[in-house]
Each structure stands twice: as C-alpha cells, then as structure tokens.
Amino acid sequence: MQVAPYLALVLALAAACQLLAYRAKVPSILLLLVVGFGLGQVVTPEEVLGRDVLFAGVSVSVGIILFEGSLSLRFRDLRGLGTAVVRLCTVVVALAWVLITASGMVAGIGWQLSLLIGALLVVTGPTVIAPIVRQLRPTRRVSSMLRWEGIVVDPIGAVLAVLVFQTVIISGPEVSIGPALVMLGRLLLICTALTLVFGVGLEVAMRRHWIPDFLEGVVFLAVAVGALVVSNQLQAESGLLTVTMLGIYLANRPGLRLDHVREFKEHLQVLIVGALFVMLAGRISPAEVVAVAPIALVFVTLLILVVRPASVWLGLLGTSATREERTLLSFMAPRGIVAAAVTSIFALELEHAAENAVLESRQIDLPPLEALELEANAERLTALVAEASDLVPLVFVTIVVTVAVYGLGVGRLAERLGLATTTPNGILFAGAPVWARQAAGILQGLGVPTLLVSLSPAEVSQARMAGLRVERTHILSEYAVEDMELAGIGSFVAATYDDATNSTAAREFAHTLGSSQTFQLRRQDERRDEEAEEQGSGSRRRSSPESGATATQAKQRTARKLTARLAFRPALSAPELEQRVREGMAVRQTKLTEQHTLDDFLERQPDAVLMFSVEDGHATVVGRTTTVPQSGVTLVALVRPRAEANGGR
Template identity: 30%
Template sequence: MAVAESAGLAPVLGFALVGVLGVGSQWLAWRLRMPAIVLMLLAGLAVGPGLGVLDPSRDFGSLMQPMLAIAVAIILFEGGLTLSLHSLSDAATGVKRLVFLGAPLGWAASSAALHWGAGLSWEASAVFGGIMIVTGPTVIAPLLRQARLKRRPAALLQWEAIVNDPVGALAAVLAFEVVTVLHSAASVSTAVTDMVVGIVGAIVLGVAGGWGLARSFRNALVPEYMKVPVLFVLLLAVFALSDALLHESGLLAVTVMGLWIANADLPSYVELRRFKEHATILLVSGVFILLAANMDRETLASLDWRALVFVLAVVFLARPLPVLVALAFTNVPWRERLLVAFTGPRGVVLVAVAGLFGERLAQLGIPDGDRVAPLAFALVAATVVLHGFTLTPLARLLGQNATATPGVMIVGGSRWAAALGAALKKLELPVVVADPNHAHLRQAREAGLETFWGDILSEAAEHKLDFVTYDKVIAATDNDAYNTLVATDLAPEFGREHVFQLKRVRQASARHALPATLGGGKIGLDETFFESNARLSEGWEFRVTKLSAEFSLEQWRAKNPEAVPFADLGPNGTLRLLGPEDKPKETEGTRLLVFAPKRQERKDDRRDENGNDTMKSA
C-alpha cells in the first residue's frame, strides 16, 4: 500500500479503474436489486481512503477539477432535458405544490438544518441547501418498484424527483453565484451588477444554445448521424463561454439549455434522450467514484455528532415539514401525505454537485466548504439505506401498497388477451389490457379486467397508467409491426427479458424478417395473433394448475400431453412467462398457467375452491 501511495496510478489506469468500479457497481446493484449508490460509495471509499490505491487529486492532478466540472455540467444538462413543461402542466396539483411551494420551503428548511444542526456558515448552508431539494430520480425509481406503492403516492414521489432534479441544481447554482460575487466584488453595487450580468448572460446563452440547436435540427441543417456529436460540442461550448463570463455560471447555462431542448418538440428527441441516458450513467458513476475516493480519513473522521444531528434533522424535520405544508388543503389523503413526507432519498446528483461546489467554496476562502462533501455523503448513505429498508413497511403500515407481486401489461384487446388476463387475475396478479380501439377492449371489460383505451406509447399512458405496478409486457395486437415497435420501445424500461410479443406472420421469410435486436421474446406456443385466437375457437382455454407432493409436474404432463405451460408463479410470488423452450419450475407450491384444450372432468380429478386443478392422492 505504501508503494501505491508514493508512486500513484498512471492516469490511464486510473481512468480505467474508475470506469470499472462505477459501471461494475451499477451492474452488481442491478443483479442484487439494491440502490447502486450504496455499492459505488463502498467501492470509492475502499480504493480511496481505505486501501489508498486511488487518490484522484494525486493521480489526475490538474485534470481533476475540469473533469468534474464538465461531468457535473452534463449531468445538470440531463436534468434539464428530463423536464417537459407539457408533462408538468398535466401533472396533479400535488406535484405542482411540491415543486412550487415545497421546493422553496425545503431549501429554507435544509439550510436551517445545515446551519444549526451541522454548524455550517449561512453561505455554505444556502448553497448546499439548494442542492438538497433534489430527492434523486435514479434512487427513487428502484425503491418504488421494490415497495410496489399505489399509483398516486408513487406518482407524487417520482414526479417530484424528476422535476426537482434541475430545480435543486438551479437553486444551488444561483446561491453559489451570489456567494461568489459577494466574495470577489469590491462593493455591493459591483457585486449586484456582476451577479445580474452573469445570471442574465448564462440564461441568454442557454436559451440561444437550445434555440439554435432546435432550429438547426428541425430544418435538417445537421445530418442525423452528427446530431449527438453536435449536441455534445454545443453543450461544452455554452458551458465554457458562460463560465468565462462569470465563474460557475456555466452550470446555470447548460441547465437552461436542457430545459429549452426538452420543450422544443424535436423529432430527434428520442435519440438525444438515449445519448443523455448513456452519458449520464457513465458520468454519474465516474463522478461518484472520484468524489468518494478523493475523501481522506481525516475528513471522514470529521463526521461527528453534529453530522448525526444534521441527518436526523433532515429526515424528521427539513423533509417532512415542507412537504406537509405544501400538500395542505389538497385532495391528497393524509396517509399519502405522510408517506411522501417521510420518503426523501438523496442520490448521486446531490453528491456530484455538492462535491464540486464544496471545493469551490473552499477556494473562495469559506472555511466550511470542505465539510460540504462529507456531509453530502453522510446524507445520501443514510437516506438511501434508511428508506431502502423502511419504505415497504411504512407503506404497508399506511395501507399504500399496490400489490405484493408485479403484474402483466397486455397490449392489444382480443378474445385471447381477455382469456389470458382472466387467468392471470386468477393468480391474483394485476393485469391491464391496452388498445387504441375501444371496441377491441369489450371482452376484457366484460371479464372484469382493467383496461386502457389509448396508445401504450403515448404520454397519456405514462400519466394515467401506473407502470410501476407491472414488470412484464406482452405485445399481442393483430399488427405485427406495432407489436415490434411496442416491444422495442418498452424493452429499455422493463428489461428485454420481460418483454414478449406474438409471432410475426411470415417471420421465416428473409424478406420480412426483422433484426434480432428488434421486438420481444417468444411466448407460449410462439404462434401468431390469428393462430392464438383460432385455438380458442377450437376449444382451448387457459387453466391454472397447482403442483404439490401428490401432483407433480411429471404427473401433470402425463395427464395433459397437449397442454402448453404459459407461465409459472413460484411460492415466493415470482412470476415467469415461458417461451416454447423454457421449462416450468417443479417446486412444490408452484402454480402453472397453461394453455390447453378443454377437457371433461374425470373421476380422479377435482378442482379446489379457487379453480386450481388438483389431483386426489392415491
């Protein structure tokens, strides 16, 4: 370890280590179904102050600060790019109150907690308090999926995180501009002038960059393959020009630029979103590892009892009180208000921006600046772990759990979809059937299933359907091209292994075959829409069979040679949709959903009160 500390890592090796740790932590968190930020924190602290393998200030030298500044600028640009004013206008009153009233109150309460709890100066508290408005959209999403909340509290938490992501960063930038100008200007009038010029200049540059980019894209002045590179270069140019005008105003400029592009209704917006998602995952991972590794043991040791008081004050006062005040006199029930008020995990954006601003504050001569980063780490670690373990029990206590097991979304109304939905409902799983044709949903409505009349890919579906309730999609319309579009579009959100579609007609023909990268997986008999519905006319049906010690999978196969396993639901509530090559689980207590010809009841057969097939013991 002493050799590593004295010699240090080569910059290229250091970059590679940061990338492996960051992306590796995200992947491992996905496999373990836990917040990635916890693993990234542990990884960064392990290779940094723990083992001394990586010291970013030593190994990267003068490149460290520019790298962090550019990475944070892109992260904030991504935050602005997620905020569509159309979506905000369609959001519930509770979301608007959380943004327009809750955010300023949260800023003030967080600053007070920092000043009186952690003992920071008002200057550092005002900057850090603005960042603390951000509740972490990358953290809240997996927590919501894990807790299976009801639609309205989940929507409130999710939209608050998305909207407040750029708002919190913007508040921190504005507060930092005030602190910077006040410390660098010779007089109050000069400070005010510099601040106004810098803020107005940053806004003008951000609007100009966003307007110019949108206009050039809309008028085909940039070829399709160059749109992402042009966006990236323009982002850096706006950041650098604004920063030259007033130090750190570049962060404000790129946030405004992202807001403008998000609301420009660009036809290439999907490609731009894909770029920012990929870039943000890499940058967030890298920034978090760098900041954690850059901590020293003395700084970590400075987290004394005042840091604990600060965290407790945020969790029990600075977060709940602004939320409860903001949601007062609304139609949100008090149980939902309590759940939202006591759920506020902070994420990577807070650490990234706080780490950058903390160093900037220290450079300005504010003695508390170097305490901002460790306090940010303490808050993030505490809230992620706390809410990760308490959100589900709290939601259960307040009666805000939607369902214990995620369900299935069937796209395309038909007799086959209604029959499948009814069988899934028998398994006590949430099911929704969606179709833009109202008449196609008649049989699903008659079966008592939840339906959505509209395009599943529309913004209306995002606002009216609780996507958190479902983790599997079956594209089953009579339009093969639309099924492929739905499966391809929803695969990144649900996971390719959870998206299925009916077999395409004439799939074997080379002229009509689509690339393997498009569409969803095979399901059931891997038949087309018309073949699947024809089987129902021939007397086939969906049935539920429960395996037990007296009725094994082998016995079931012997009694039902033509039946096809369609899904299995394990004793622990894990649902799997099965393809033609998949084998069902043989665990006792597993329930099989099968597609089989109707059969007459035999003397040795009987059905239990829930409609499950059973077999009398010998």
Template identity: 30%
Template sequence: MTSEIVTHAAGLGPVMAFATVGAVGVGAQWLAWRLRLPAIVFMLIAGVIVGPVTGLIDPMRDFGDLTGPLISLAVAVILFEGGMSLDLHRLGDARAGVMRLVLIGAPLGWLMSTLALRLAANLSWESSAVFGGIMIVTGPTVIAPLLRSARLARRPAQLLQWEAIVNDPIGALAAVLAYGVVLVFHADLGLGEAALETGLGILFALVFGLASGRAMVWAFQGGRVPEFMKVPVLFVALLFTFALSDAVLHESGLLAVTMMGLVIGNADLPSYTELRRFKEHATVLLVSGVFILLAASLDISQLRLLNWKALGFLVAVIAIARPATVLLSLLGTKIPWKERAFIAMTGPRGVVLVAVAGLFGQRLADAGVADGAMIAPLAFLLVTVTVVLHGFTLAPLARALGLADTEKPGVLIVGGSRFSTRLGEALQKADVPVLIADSNHQHLIRPRAAGLKTFYGDILGEAAEDTIERLSYSNVLAVTDNDAYNTLVCTDLGAELGRANVWQVARQREDQRRHALPAQLGGQPFGAGRTFDMFRDMVREGWSFRVTRLTEEFTLAQWRALRPMAVPLLRISPKGEIGFIDKPEELKADAGVRILSLLPPDAGSDEAASVAVTEVDEKPDTAPGPVAPLP
C-alpha cells in the same frame, strides 16, 4: 522529480484508473439490480473501498487537476438529462405542487438548512449560508431509481422527481449568491459590484441555455443535421453551453444546460426517442463514475473532524428542516395529507450536492473562512445517511401510506381478442394482474364483459404513459392481428422494460429469409411458432386454458404424460414471477410452479387427486364474429 515518478508508478495510471472507475461503478449498479437494492448504496461502498480503504484509486494521483473538470462535466450531462425529462405537457395535477416546492420550497429550504447548520452543526454564518444553499438539491440521480423500486403513485413521484431536477441548478446558484456575499465581506469587492456580476451571470445562463436549446430544435427539425450526427452534435453543444456559461459565472453552467434540456425535451422532436436513450445510457455511466470518484476522493482525516454535532445536524435536517419546508410549501394545496407527509419525509441527497459542496468548501477555506473545510465531510455524511435511510425505507413507507402499488407485477396484453380475453381470465384467476390494451374500441368489448382491466388507445401514445402505471406490469405480450405493430410495440417497450420481458406471437412467414427481421427488432418469441391466427382458431375450436400447480408428488414429467397434447404458454413461479414459454421441450419447473397451458377440447378432467388445478370454465364461441384490423 524522483518522488513524482515513484508516486505515479504506485498508481494505476490514468487509462487503467479510468477503466477501473467504469468497471467498479457499472458493476455496483448491476449488483444492486440483482439484489434489488438501491444502487447508490453499492456505489458509495465500492468507491470507499477502492479509494481511501485500499488506495487502489486516488483521483488526484491518477487524474490530477482533471478530476474537478471531469466531475463538473459529468454533472452537467446529468442535469441536462433531467431537463429533457421535464415534459411540461405531462405534469397534470402535480403542477401546483411542483411550483410551490420550487418557488416557495427552494428559498424556505435554504433558510431552514442554514439555520440547521448554524444551530446544530455550529458552523459559521458564512459556511452555513453557502452550504445551506447547496442543500436545496434533493438528488435526481438518487430519486429516480428509488421511485422505480418503490413503484410509487404518479403524483407524489412527479412531485419528488420535478423538485429534484429543477432545484439542482437552483441550489448551485444559491451557493453562488451566498459565496458572492461572503467575498464582499472578506475581500475588497463592493456589494453592488458583486450583485451585478452575479445577476448578469444568471441572466446569461438562462438566455444562453434557452438559445442553445432553440438552436438544436431548429437544426434537428429542419433536417439540417443528419440522423447519424444528431447525438454527437447535441453532446458537443451541451458541453459548449456548459463551459461558456460557467466561464461567465461559476456554476451557472448547470442552470444553462438544464434550461437547454427543458427546451429540447418539450419540442416534440421526431428523433427524441434516440436522443433520450442516448442521454439515459450516458447518465448511467456518468452517475456511476462520478459517485466512484467522489467516494474515492474522500479524505478519512476530514471525517475525523466530525463530532456529535454532526449527528445533531443530521437529525435537524432530516426530521425538522425538510418536513417543515415541504409542509409549509404545500400548505393550502389540494394534495392529500398522505402525499404531503411522504414527500416531507423523503429528501435523499446525491451527486450534485457532494460535487458542488466540495468545490465551495475549498473556496471558502481559501477565502479565509476557517470552517469551510467542514462542508465536504458534512456533505458526504449527509448523502450517505439519506441515501441509505431512504433507500431502505422509501418503499415500505409508500406502502404504509397507501401510495404504492401493492399488487404483484402483472402482464400487459396488447391486443383485444378471444385469445387475449381467455388468457387474461386465466391469469386473473391465478392472481396475476392483467391489463388488455387496444386502439380499437370493439376489440375491448369481450375483455370488459369478462371483468378485465382495459385501456382504450395506442399503448405507445402519450395518453398511455400518463394513464397506465407501467411499473405495475413486468411483462408485455403483443398479440394483435398486425405483425408489424406487434414488432413495433416490443421494440419500443423493450428499451424501457427490458428486452427479456417483452413477447410477441410469431409473425406470418417469419421463417422465410426475405421476411426475417434483425434480432434487435421485436420481442421474445412466444407460443412455439404459432401465429395470431392459429391461437384465435384454437380458441374458436374449443381449446381451453388450464393452470396446473406442480407438487412433489405430481412432477413436470407426470404432467407431460397426463397432458401430451397440452400447449404450455407460461409458467408462474411461487413468488409470482411470470415466464412465457416458446420452446415447450426446454421447459423446466419444480414443485410450487404453476403452468398455464392450452388444452384441446377432448382433454377431459385431471384424474390425479394430488394435482391442484385451477380451471377456467369457458365455453367456446360458436360464431367467430368480425375482428377489425388496427388502424
């Protein structure tokens, strides 16, 4: 009794340990965002430091027997989020490839991984079959952030993301099947009895997950659940679906919640945006916590069990098993060879593999399989190596194969007008990619005539998501003649791109109290209080755009003195980063920064020879022409 009290006192305690896990996990993700490096690498390093290195967190000491259930529930929520992301309507030309990677790639990957474990790592056939099934998974929690940082083309990104999400529960079930066979040989269970039990469990998970998803759709669509209770009801239903299915057959709950998410994600619910944001926020927290817990649970003594055969196992999996699985699965498809090669060389593993491998490794050891204890350290090693390898090579590999957008992040301008066209021309001449979107075809005549990229349609519609590579545009400027639509665009896209990267022109009468909007609506103010009508009139009156580069000899103060009437609109850093300007008096810029401004008609030309100026040669329109309102 005394030793238990001392052991507990030496730890942080459940509450402080829980808070520490959250702080370390989210902090690692924030640091990775600041340094623009893969977040999972930082989470793994942070988990090892606070766990086995310093002993600050010991999951079994601080959480006890709740550690396993907590990780299982977190993985269930993560897979549910993945299922909700599988919109079957948007799969497009990646459909055939995804079907191949799932129907052919999953069993083939199971076989190849089993052989790699048996021949390279020298595990027993029992451990190889169970762990080989788990190795089908490729980690959706790892793939998604890597794809965002690599700015990958749509089809290979879809193939990798869908393969990861769909194969996650399949990998867990493959391990269940292999484990059932192992029990047949190590216990008194009959083969028929084990097969029947496993088959009924899988069938129950599929049916129950489908029924749970349909029940949620029925409740949400019919107004049977109030808006403020939809997220809590969904969360409770998710946990119940996972728990009940898992009670029937271990790990089948992962399949049930994935099916549930798939049904809800394809139901076109009016509240889908709110549900999606909730699950995304929950997933960030859960992924952080799970990785920290798993890394902190690592037993250093287990890693000492690894030898040179572990290196051979890694080479066999990364260089042979994965490429052979993908290339054979996609044989005969119309997918270009570069995309096949890229997918074949991309296979990072993630949280599901570590969690499930640790569980089954212990079960195999308890069932009398001596090398079952080797599964957990091999799984951690595989996840660490593949995450680090792909985290630092995915983007360069995509660029080398021509599958990534090599242009600098540009500006998406919502609303076609004279002002938008002139601004787009100035940005394009400054080597900043520009896309002008409008749902009125007539509004796009001028931008097209000026040689600018355009999108005809609603920027918030499904067609825009399927057509526009939004990762290619780091900033959005809403500058239509409809203030309400500008606010809607910035509010919706702000959740995806970041509220600091969406901007809109001033609204009419927004300075009046009765017309003021809450701070959480709309984007960042742009243009020092000027409305769309003001900017349109300025362009009609002959104001022109000018891009001026500051130097050591020609400073911002000199530019202000030379151009007292200039209206600075945005600044472009030497690295090509865009920053819109709302308060010109607070503008700060050093040498190398370019300032895009509006100059009055009588501004004349720059007299300073040291000023590097790129001037948009434009003539003011004499006939204003009609501007049709947005529908």
C-alpha cells in the same frame, strides 16, 4: 498510478457496482461510495489527475447529467401537477434552505457555513432519484413530481450557493442584498440568452435535417458542454442552470424528435455517475469521517425527521398533491452527485479566496486602514477554511445516510401508501382477445395485476364486464407510450393480430420494463420450428437444391433486432391461438404438486400452450427458454376440456 490504468479501474469498478446493485436491488450509489472510499485509501484522484483537471471534469460531467435529465422534462407531464411542482421547486426549496441552515447551527456549524450548506443540500438530484424511481416504479404523478424536483432544483441549489458564497462568505459579515440581486439578475439574463441562442440553433439544425441521425447525440453533447463552459465564463457556476433550461426548452419543442439524443445521453449518464461517485468518494479519508461523525449524526437526523417533512407539508398545502403523495415526498429526499460535486468545488473556491486574501494583505505601500481591513478579511477567510474542512465529509456522510434511508425504506412506505411496488409483477397485454381476457382473469384471481390495452369496442366492453382493468387506446398511441399508468406492471405481452405492431410495441416498452420482460406472439410469416431450422442451416446450405430456399427464407425472415422474445410454449401466432380457442380450448390454472407434476400435466395435455407460471403472486411469462418447476407453482395454460384431453372417457 498512471492516468490510463486509474481511469480504467474507475470505469470497471463503476460498472461492476451498478450491475451488482441492480442484481441485489439496492441503490447503486451506496456501493459506488463504499468502493470509491476504499479505492481512495490506496490512491486519490488528485494524485493521478491533479486538482484542476479533476474539478473541471466534475463540472462538465455534472452539466451533462443535468442536461440529460432535463431532456425528459415535458410540460405535458404536469397536467394537474403544475402548482405542486412549482411549489416543490420554489416554496419547498426556500423552506428547506431556512430549516437546513437552522439545523446546521443546531449541530454546531457557524452561521455563514450553515447558510452555504443549506443552499448546497436543498438539492436531491437525478443521479439518486432516477435509480430509485426505476426500481420503485411509482405512479406517474409521483414519478413526475420527483423527476421535476430532482432535476430543476439541482441548478437552483447551485445558483443559491453562488449567491451565498459571494454575498455572505466573500463579502464578509456585512451582508448586502443589492449586489446579490444584481448578480442574480445578471445570471438569469445570461442563462436565458444562452438557452435561446443554443436552443434555437439546435432546433433549426434538427428541423432542417442538417445533423445526420448517427451524429445527433454527439452534436447535442458538444453544444451542451459548450453552453456550460460559456455560461460559467460569463458568470461563475451559472452553467448548470443554463444546460437545464436548454434541455427543458428542447424537450418541449413541438415535433422535435430527440429519441437518438436521449438514448445516447442515458447511457453516457449512467457511466458518468458511476465514475464520479467512485472518484469523489476517494477524496474522503476515514479520519475525516470520524471527526465529523457527531455533528453529522445530529445534522442528518434533523434533515430526515424535521426538515424534509416540514418543508414538503408546508410547501404543498393547498395543491393537488394528495395526502399519500405528500407523505411519500416527505420521506424521499436523497442527496446525489450535484451536492457532492458543488460542495467540493466551493470548498476549493474558499481555499483560493483565502489564499488571495492573504496575498493582498501582504502587499506593501497600503494605507494603514486598508491594510488592517485586508488583514482582518484574510484572517476571517483562513478561519472559515479551517472550519470548512469538515464541509466535504459532512456532505458525503449526508449522501450515504440519506440514500441508505430513503433508498432502502421508501419501497415499503410507497407500497403501504398504494403509490408503488418494489416488486412489479403485473402483466400488460397489448390486445384483448378471448384467451388474453381469460388469462387476465385467472392472473387477477392469483393476485397478479393485469392491464389490457385494445382499440376494439367489443373487446374492451367484454373485458370490463369481466371486471378486468382495460384501456381503450392503441398500444402505440402517445397516451399508451407516454402517459399510461404502469405502476405494478412488470412484463409485457404483445398479442395483437398485427405482427408489426407487436414488434414495435415490444421494443418500445422494453425501455421501461427491460427487454428480458417484453414478449410478443410468434409472427405469422415465421416457421414454428425456428430453432431446428437454425441448427440445420449449415448442412442445408451445402446442398445446392435447398440453398436457394434457405436464402429466400433468410430474406423473408424479420430481422432479430426488430423482434422481441417469443411468448408461450409452444410459440404460436395470434390466428393460431384464436383457432385453438374456437376449437374449444380455454385458459385454465393448474396447481403443480409432487403428486401432479409438470410432466404429469403435459402427459394429460400434450397440446397445451404454457403461458404463465405463478408463485406467491409473482407471474413469469413462459417462453422457449423459461424453466418451469415440476411442482410448487400454479401453471396458467391454454388447454382442452378435461374430458376431451382424457380421450373422451
């Protein structure tokens, strides 16, 4: 197969798998690995791209992934969690390395390769953590710990693997700590120096507005790749640590706005992750999986049941992490693309080292003693290559099993621990007017979590007196956007009197909840019958007396990309809803049955405002295109008093 068709097929499969996984609410990596494994039986990536190009691309891609993830790591997210996160990235890593090494030896792997596997598999990774967190939506404390561990430990694992590879595998059975320490010091010096050079340069360019907005993402990408390559040239496999440190540095510089960069990198990361998993999985054959299955079964069982729980509980003793949080963290360690990519790279490096050792041992005119040493080293490395043939399939089996176990099982555990929900269905209200408080009270009684956000002391006080969960802050404050607890929240309704605030807040929360689940009240400067106006616009433009009016309306109407979906049916503005409340209307719940259908309800309440449809504790915001069942749900609507609705009878 030619390169272009192969890459097009990989991208198409990656996108399809991730879309299907989102719809089915399963970890996308499982589908990506299965599809990639199947594609690999038809054509392997080496056949199309060549080994050197493939692994160069993998190295750069993994660096981009870690850079994108590290841009989201802010020290302010560690309030009250600093000690726990430091332990996760140091003590827990060390314990996991020791325990994984022991597990490898128990499973029948030699001690040298067990040390290397232990270093490679201490990682979790943003490519597997982020989708699970996005689906699970845990508390901010748990989310922060998982994200910091997943992103920071990845380069630590790569560096640890470099040290093991150079000091244990290449140097031979006589391990020397001195050279390892020198290598580590050199590596840290290079990474720190490059971080400061590239980081300060980007910061100065951003603060002086040398980079236009539309080029920010491209420039940051180019700099990150450049830092990765330069670092790897100066010290093998140090680039991952450099780009991670660079991202953390930039993410925590005060006043440095990186919104365009994060958005660009987020989309790129999703594309790269899908393509990488499909291609790397294609390198594994069924025979390799079958051959490694007995060892993998023992090894992965020890990882899940012994290594992770023991390392987390011992490593987090004495920290602020609660018992529930430690329990959840103990069963949340899926392995991702970094483990797969770095393992493949080191397997290739081991082959190269063995080939070079064989060539050196065949040199002529060598002293007899040196020749014997070189020959023994070549034999040792050749034997390690044969033993390491199971390394890559073993790691891929580990990835599949850990993603399946943790990704499919952690949801129920998190729900039982009260730290997350797999089906977030709560409603977040921006503003707390009378009707919103009434709706929140009814929804809460129906088992739907709600959260009201308001700056008004009167609204906040009345909401608290009603037993409602409320936050006194501006919906666009840094606290509300960055730190407010949204566990269990699935939809957003912007209901303040300020239309601009509603639109901005809806767009902001769409990043977290999705644009399909963010709504705002109708703007006060828009016509209510907007659909009819749009449908008739073509004919009205042909009428000269009205064409000027239509053009004026178009100039005054807010751009669609700056507004969210309109909430409720009919869509009303904040003053109109308030006016109906003053006229005596109130939010009520009505159970729709076959004897009292939606049509029956609308016949009795023709001017009702349909707000929410609730079924089995799941609330759906009613909009213009929402389908409300005739029966079987509870309708929450703004209605007139029953006697008034019946004509006073």
